[in-house]
Amino acid sequence: MKIQARFILFFTLLVILMNGVAFYLFHNSQRTIDDYHTSFERFIVLNEISQQTNTVYEAMNTYLTARTQTELTAYATERKILSQEKEELLDTVKNEGNDQIVTNYENMIESFLLECDITVQAFQRQEINQYSGHLNEAAQISAFIQETTLTLINSELTDYRIFYNEMDQKSSYLQWMGISLFVSMIIFSLLMAFWFSRGITKPIHELAAAAKKLAKGDFTANKVVVKSRSELRLLAETFYRMQENIQGLIIEMKQKSELDQLLKEMELKSLQSQMNPHFLFNTLNTISRRAYIEGAEQTSELIESVAALLRYNLGNLAKDVTLKDELTIVREYFFIQKSRFGERVKFDVIADENVLDCKIPVLTLQPIVENAFIHGVETYEEGGKIMIRIYAEQDDVIIEVADNGVGMETTRLSQLFSNDEHSPIDNRQGHSTGLGMQNVKKRIELFSQQAGSMTVHSSKEVGTTVRLNLPYRKPKGDEQFA
Template sequence: MKTIRGKLIVYFFVFVILFYMTAISIFVSSNQLTTSYNDSFQRFLLLNSISKQSEELYTLTAAYVTEPKQKNAKAYYQTRKLLIDDKEALGTTFTTIGQVELQNYVNLIETFINETELTVGFVIRNDIEQYTYHLKETRNASSYIQESTLELINLELTDYQSFYQDMQLRNQSFLWFIIFLFITSMMLAIFFAYWFSSGITRPLKKLSSAAKEVSRGELAGEPVHIKSKDELKLLADTFNQMRSNIHGLVEEIKDKSELDRLVKEMELKHLQNQINPHFLFNTLNTLSKMAYLEEAKTTSNLIESVATLLRHSLGDIGGKVALRDEVEVVKDYFLIQKTRFSERIQFKLETDNSCLEILVPRLTLQPLVENAFIHGIEEREEGGVIVLRIYQTEAAVVVEVTDDGAGMEDGQIEQLLSLTNDSGEHVGHSTGLGLSNVIRRLQLFYQEKHVVEIDSAVDQGTTIRLILPKE
């Protein structure tokens, strides 16, 4: 499948290669012009240097004739060497001048150098007649060199003029070429940009139109068809599948909502046939007051505990209360069970009052205490002890519910902590809430996985430990 990124990379490299080829051609042509100009300039410099060196060599020769000293001889030989080097460079530098003219010019320089050497030699021999004659020849040769140099410069200037005209034509051609390249590049860039963007915007317009139909609730519209083989086709196919799935889910939800409506009507009729729990709560309050007026204080206290327990359980199950309120409910539950089982059951409270203001989910402690009573103590003839202990650590408030009852096996503990025992778990008599329900609500309330620890062994009792974060 072709990708949009792949297309962009191909287009980018095509443009880069075209521009690099153009830049290289311009560079090569410019480099040729620069080389030609540099060669011509070097020839001018060389001719000028030969003219100067020959004039200076004649002057030094004449100075040596006048004063044959060591310093004049040294200066003569240094200048002579420079002139010889320039003469050697003529053969590699001049390619535009005819070989005859060039050879005559070289011979003239060699004659001049030879005449200077003869003049110096006869000065050393102190032959006045000979060095006078050769000095004169040296002067004549120097004059011929100056004239020949000027002629060669004129020839070079003539060639340079044609070269300059050619360079002007090339510059003009370069100007038109750059204008043509700019216009062509702009047209190609606009064409490819329009072509590439159209390949993206057309499918996006189709998808946008289809998305607007979905937002209006038109889920049964025509599928979006895209011919390209890039990510947009995948996006269109995915959108079509999503719209089809949403349409199916909406129809399923409609059917399910109708079924839920029928079920709720049945539940409502069923609830209408039950006793209103608030009526039961008000009745218990009335009985408590009557028992108190008849001086049956134990009965009155018992009815008040039952009413408190009922009132607490009727509250919002998703709400939160202070830990102090949960402890008060547990005390009322203790009173009810104490009345039922007398001396068989013992309850102990060990609480740190500074920890009781922390907020917890409603119906957290009472189901744990009831669980300890039902599964640990109730079936034992000798009874048992249940201890509620509340203390704090640096980061959390810890609540422990301990019984000395039947205990649990490791497999049961694992099932409870992994919340996989919901189907087989016994629930409380008073609230209908089991231990798994309490654990899961605590995890959701604190957004923590580790909120409960269970220590237990068969016939050695159970300790359920709640770890309630302070923050």
């Protein structure tokens, strides 16, 4: 998670927590107010019913006295109000504790209204005795309603005392709850702030310590691990890659220095000023014979091949070239040798054009081909064959130089990579480069940073196959040999 997102998350959680506490306290306070309002509303309803009962009775007596339509209308209005309040009584006052009393109370109100209606109707029919009896009955019921109202109010007051005590306890509880939540919120915020800041400062301190080690040339610092997917993780990984790259560059510089030392030890600089006399003699002798036997055209081609070979061998031996360049100069070598031996030796090249841009140390193929020719098929009067196969295998380039020559025994095969300059197998008479197989193998390993390899398989009277395994490296630009 990015640092900005972590900031947003932290403050969002803090705001949600604060609002949650505030909402909880507000909700409980609101419930207390609602309970108080409900209790108070019961008193109001009972008081209104009691007063409205007296009002209805007085309105009826006024009508019986005045005998006007106005008074009758006033009575009907007051009666309607009392009937509505009776309906509200069931919703407001009635509960499990006073169910029986409220039911009787409701029946009394209903009876009171009925007696009032009968009284009015009897009065309108001028039935004096009847309406007088119902009037007295209505007065008695009104008195019962007043008494029952007082009973219900007393019951509500008792319940209200209990309710008040509960509200007092609840208020204390909410007070302590508010304090506890406030303290918990502060502790939680501090813990969140500590966790958040530690997730930022710890990797920074570790990176600073690793940077100090790196500045002192110590590359043994452990990788700083950042578990979160923040910018610090990218910074730590980038720093670690930079450390590895610097260490790799130092190793590469050491290897390059070792390669330069190897070139010096193998006297490669001396090759820039001289060729192996035996090879040069054979080549010039061939040119002389060719010039004597035929016209100057083929002789010209042969001279051009020798010139190309000389330029390549006398070039910068410390640089890298492409596989195509190496293959070109090997073909020139093939041409020269074919001019010497004619049909005695056959040269074949099978190459994948897609990998010929792979980089390779200079003078890699030519020494191997020369070794196959001189120690393999040079003594053949006919049927000699040297084949070069170049192909891709996964991310590597495979180069195979095979001959059907005399082959080597195990003992001689082990001497092939010997550093002994006087080793029989390393006798370089007839070589154009003066480079041994050990030199080629070592330069391949240094060039590929130990990723490449060189192996040799040989059987007596069957032939020898040299296999090079190189990582596929494309050149940065077009590099041609000098």
